[in-house]
Amino acid sequence: MSAVTLCECFARDGLQHEPAQLPVATKRALIERFAAIGFQRVEATSYANPKTIPQFADASELLQQLQRRPGVYYKATCANQRAIERALSDAQAGWGANELSLLVSATESHTQKNLRASRAEQWQRIEQMVQAAGHGFRLVGTVSMAFGCPFEGAVDPRIVIEDVTRFAQLGVTHVALGDTIGTATPDHVQHVCTELIRSLPEITLITHFHDTRGTALVNCVAAYQAGVRYFDCAFGGVGGHPVKITYGEGHTGNVATEDLVNLFESMGIDTGIDLDGLIDTLHACEQALGRTLDGRVGRSGLSPLLFNQPRN
Amino acid sequence: MSAVTLCECFARDGLQHEPAQLPVATKRALIERFAAIGFQRVEATSYANPKTIPQFADASELLQQLQRRPGVYYKATCANQRAIERALSDAQAGWGANELSLLVSATESHTQKNLRASRAEQWQRIEQMVQAAGHGFRLVGTVSMAFGCPFEGAVDPRIVIEDVTRFAQLGVTHVALGDTIGTATPDHVQHVCTELIRSLPEITLITHFHDTRGTALVNCVAAYQAGVRYFDCAFGGVGGHPVKITYGEGHTGNVATEDLVNLFESMGIDTGIDLDGLIDTLHACEQALGRTLDGRVGRSGLSPLLFNQPRN
Numbered sequence: 001m002s003a004v005t006l007c008e009c010f011a012r013d014g015l016q017h018e019p020a021q022l023p024v025a026t027k028r029a030l031i032e033r034f035a036a037i038g039f040q041r042v043e044a045t046s047y048a049n050p051k052t053i054p055q056f057a058d059a060s061e062l063l064q065q066l067q068r069r070p071g072v073y074y075k076a077t078c079a080n081q082r083a084i085e086r087a088l089s090d091a092q093a094g095w096g097a098n099e100l101s102l103l104v105s106a107t108e109s110h111t112q113k114n115l116r117a118s119r120a121e122q123w124q125r126i127e128q129m130v131q132a133a134g135h136g137f138r139l140v141g142t143v144s145m146a147f148g149c150p151f152e153g154a155v156d157p158r159i160v161i162e163d164v165t166r167f168a169q170l171g172v173t174h175v176a177l178g179d180t181i182g183t184a185t186p187d188h189v190q191h192v193c194t195e196l197i198r199s200l201p202e203i204t205l206i207t208h209f210h211d212t213r214g215t216a217l218v219n220c221v222a223a224y225q226a227g228v229r230y231f232d233c234a235f236g237g238v239g240g241h242p243v244k245i246t247y248g249e250g251h252t253g254n255v256a257t258e259d260l261v262n263l264f265e266s267m268g269i270d271t272g273i274d275l276d277g278l279i280d281t282l283h284a285c286e287q288a289l290g291r292t293l294d295g296r297v298g299r300s301g302l303s304p305l306l307f308n309q310p311r312n
Numbered sequence: 313m314s315a316v317t318l319c320e321c322f323a324r325d326g327l328q329h330e331p332a333q334l335p336v337a338t339k340r341a342l343i344e345r346f347a348a349i350g351f352q353r354v355e356a357t358s359y360a361n362p363k364t365i366p367q368f369a370d371a372s373e374l375l376q377q378l379q380r381r382p383g384v385y386y387k388a389t390c391a392n393q394r395a396i397e398r399a400l401s402d403a404q405a406g407w408g409a410n411e412l413s414l415l416v417s418a419t420e421s422h423t424q425k426n427l428r429a430s431r432a433e434q435w436q437r438i439e440q441m442v443q444a445a446g447h448g449f450r451l452v453g454t455v456s457m458a459f460g461c462p463f464e465g466a467v468d469p470r471i472v473i474e475d476v477t478r479f480a481q482l483g484v485t486h487v488a489l490g491d492t493i494g495t496a497t498p499d500h501v502q503h504v505c506t507e508l509i510r511s512l513p514e515i516t517l518i519t520h521f522h523d524t525r526g527t528a529l530v531n532c533v534a535a536y537q538a539g540v541r542y543f544d545c546a547f548g549g550v551g552g553h554p555v556k557i558t559y560g561e562g563h564t565g566n567v568a569t570e571d572l573v574n575l576f577e578s579m580g581i582d583t584g585i586d587l588d589g590l591i592d593t594l595h596a597c598e599q600a601l602g603r604t605l606d607g608r609v610g611r612s613g614l615s616p617l618l619f620n621q622p623r624n
Contacts, residue, residue: 148615148616148617150616153616153617154617181616182608182612182615183578183615183616183617185575185578185579186533186579187579211608212608212612213571213574213575213608213609213612213614213615214529214568214571214574214575214607214608214609215529215571215575215578217526217527217529217530218529218530218533218575221498221530221533252612256526259525259526259527262525262526263497263525263526263527263530266495266497266527267497267498267499295526296494296523296524296525296526297525297526300494300524300525300564302525303460303494303495303525304460304462304465304493304495305460305465305466305495
């Protein structure tokens with residue numbers, strides 16, 4: 001058992017805004033590699049509408065071909081009822097994802113723009129989706145804009161706590177907080193996570209930090225200090241947010257997997273990830289996208305201190 | 313009075329390894345701009361041997377032309393006795409730096425490779441340099457490799473504490489700890505800084521974090537939490553280390569000023585830096601070097617939350 005559980009998001013959140021459309025075989029090889037080097041959770045694909053996001057038109061084909069490792073969760077994101085139906089159909093055919101994620105947003109304005117619904121409507125949909133999904137999947141609720149919204153600015157932590165509570169009441173066991181635009185600060189993160197872990201101990205809290213303003217690692221450490229043990233990340237820091245065009249921002253992306261693994265391992269926090277395979281896997285991701293990615297450790301290498309002192 | 317005092321290192325640590333040789337007028341304009349937007353400390357130049365580091369052959373010329381702001385410290389680095397003599401000569405001529413920095417390294421191997429001396433020899437030189445400098449300058453001792461060495465790996469915190477103590481005994485009032493190769497972790501930083509602030513309250517502790525592995529911001533926050541209030545940084549994350557060729561590493565650099573200011577201000581920590589001038593100044597640095605620099609906030613902008621909620 002590792003001390004923290006990382007979810008590799010390259011194949012979904014990472015690819016969602018990439019101009020390159022990767023062949024199914026490439027996606028499959030990468031996802032199998034992520035699991036092989038120790039990821040217990042891998043974001044594999046999305047049951048998005050192929051007309052809206054063609055990148056994931058291959059969702060079922062990919063899942064059908066994917067070799068699974070026992071104990072690993074392969075996540076598919078589900079934006080609506082139709083997505084749940086596709087997930088159920090794949091599961092019945094014997095090749096489904098074993099983890100589905102459901103999205104709400106902490107602010108009205110962002111819910112309207114991103115999901116074309118009010119928060120109340122979106123919560124109704126979520127209830128229907130949870131009901132339809134049944135008991136065959138691990139469900140992950142995601143609260144986006146949990147630490148700030150491009151339209152409304154600061155987000156009241158009470159809304160976030162309310163949303164996580166609501167997921168818990170629906171029987172969802174895992175909830176991710178998304179710092180979608182990179183405005184979270186470590187003190188804010190520590191406050192919200194401490195409060196959630198105290199009031200909802202039955203929930204496994206996950207953080208999903210974007211590195212829009214370079215703050216992803218500092219927020220991961222703050223979340224860890226508050227007791228969070230599940231973290232989302234993506235090789236090379238790829239990834240962003242579907243409606244980025246509305247934000248007027250030039251850059252976003254997930255916390256870079258290789259930087260997070262390097263930091264946690266340097267702190268003596270066992271990630272369960274094979275360090276020898278980490279950089280090779282980053283290079284495979286870079287090769288797939290045809291460019292050098294944006295993390296620091298890819299350029300500088302893992303800390304030399306990881307290799308000449310006792311490991312925890 | 314701001315809550316923290318940042319030192320802008322672009323013009324020295326930043327430029328030291330840049331292939332571009334900036335004209336004196338460009339350096340001067342940038343340094344004056346740094347002071348104008350609120351930096352209380354600016355690393356202006358180095359009295360390095362012009363044959364070794366031609367980038368700073370213009371040290372005296374630059375200092376002579378520089379318009380000063382009252383209360384601002386303009387630092388020049390001094391590698392040896394000859395550098396101190398030049399600093400004294402410029403001071404006598406009326407245009408000297410008012411802050412000089414003196415360098416030791418926490419490990420024998422790095423001292424040998426970087427300074428061509430044993431630690432004992434280097435400390436003898438430092439004593440002579442402090443004596444020669446007299447009382448006309450604020451002196452900043454710098455301990456490089458304070459959190460790890462590429463040749464010796466982990467560095468015993470007791471060595472660092474010993475070095476800072478030694479600077480204090482020589483009457484040096486400010487001491488910077490350099491994470492020269494980006495191997496510091498927040499717990500390590502917090503331990504060393506807490507211990508130093510406890511045992512040497514007369515010393516103003518400064519941290520100088522490199523972002524080699526993406527950890528600079530998390531280490532700044534850890535240092536702040538331990539009580540450090542002086543931080544070195546450089547626009548665009550430029551900068552590195554003189555003997556980088558021996559490290560086999562592809563990338564290093566200071567914590568990016570714009571990212572640090574954004575984070576501290578977002579945490580309600582007043583940096584004293586004019587936010588309106590911050591990004592323009594970054595662009596001036598980019599223009600001087602003829603390329604886009606490496607920080608995150610330069611691409612994404614300051615956090616929108618800084619502008620729609622009460623500022624501390």
